Amino acid sequence: METLEKIRNVLGWVIAVVVVGAATNVLSEYVPRYLAVASGLALLITLSWLLVSSLVRRLRASRSVTTRILLPDSRFKALICCLSAPGAEEAEKQRQQLLDEVERASMLNDTLKNFTGFGSVLRAAEHHRKNLQDCWLIASEDSRPYFEPLESAFRKFFPNVVLHKPVTVRDVYAKIDDVYQKTHMIFENCESETDGRIKPPDIITDVTGGTKIMSIAVAMACLDAERHLQYVEQKTRKDFYEIDITWEKIIRGHRGKRSDCAA
Secondary structure, eight states, X not given: OHHHHHHHHHHHHHHHHHXXXXXXXXXXXXXXXXXXXXXXXXXXXXXXXXXXXXXXXXXXXXXXXXXXXXXXXOSOOEEEEEEOOSOHHHHHHHHHHXXXXXXXXXXXXXXXXXXXXXXXXXXXXXXXXXXXXXXXEEEEGGGGGGHHHHHHHHHHHOTTSEEOOOEEEXXXXXXXXXXXXXXXXXXXXHHHHTTTSOOGGGEEEEOSSSOHHHHHHHHHHTTSTTOEEEEEOTTTSOOXXXXXXXXXXXXXXXOSSOEEEEO
16 A cells, blocks of 8 residues: 555656646747746646645545554663652652652562652553663652652662653643653753663653643654654553654554554
């Protein structure tokens, strides 16, 4: 199907060029050469616009969002996760509780993985444990008390993973701009920060944690080619799903068995 579409597009351009050439030759017999060439160019531009418009309409008609189960220990080597808290005071009260739980636990347990806001980061890291090398956090200001327990948890349960300094955002409840820009910044700087170990296609962004505004912002930032998204289903919180929403992937076709949703 994809090959037929390519052939169709090429034939469209070939026909356009042939039509323009023929029209230019015919016109040159009745009007000055420069007018014939100008008319030919105008015709070529018109035909090009029509072909591009047709392609855009076809793309819009096929637009979709696809999801598929993301198995543990996938090929991804880095994570971007969102972190928020119910409030700075509440997070401060929970800080010591989390530190104590990390200290007591001999292995990563459900108490830590199910902790609101904080736990989704650990759950995502565990899912990619085999190949995970780096993790970036986009965090709300009021989640600062969680930084120390998370650092402690990574040192204990994921000693080979680099937990980068959290990127904090002041407003994660009303404004999308800051989270959107911070996400782009991580992708743009990941190679320089890791001496080339991590490139944008190696990263998957988890939208499970954080506020709804944060999830929307990072998803929008991942519309660029070769950026990947994941989330944990919210009933049993066991299965991870990868989301494909970039134009490039839609054009190339679906990989593997996926469930399709109309966008």
